[in-house]
Amino acid sequence: MQERTSLPVGARHPQGVPLPDVLQSVVSQIMEVGSRVQPFSVESVEKAPRIRDAKLFHSVCPYCAVGCSLNVYVKDGKVIDIEGDPNSPINRGTLCPKGSATFQYTVNPSRLTQVLYRAPYSDHWETKSLDWAMEQIAQRVKKTRDETFVERLPDGREVNHTLGIASLGGATLDVEENYLMKKLFSGGFGIVSIENQARI
């Protein structure tokens, strides 16, 4: 049997024995088909990562003092994705569950954009203006502070505090907001009970 020199080494029996002609022919056809330019569907060609052509902005996760770096992708004036920055020496592209949810906090159809107020004993929410809400909060904080403010304890120690107001913040309050809250509520109003998730 004559060995066909056009076949690759793989077309031979592992021990060097030439393959039968019919088998060599099949192997040749397979090799030829495999070497062709592969066809792609239109859908395959048009597939692309969602951040293709997006503009990249670097930012910092606002939620705690670790300061993880973020890549914010913007397309057509809208934020389309937020990911950890792989070049950051702090987080190396990773984000904790809170940080990795930054995009969902920012772009979310369920996000409330109006003040909702439920009056005492009411069974429904009312939409109010931000000015109305700010005025209500200011008046109630002032009234409660005036009624509960303690300058000195019975033993004479000066405390200048109120135990009648508390502040409970959520994870979406950022570092700067927490700083301002602590400064105003503690130093300004004398509120003792201030708590927030983002205080690593």
Ligand code: SF4
């Ligand atoms: S909240 Fe998480 S992702 Fe954000 S800075 Fe802190 S550790 Fe990093």
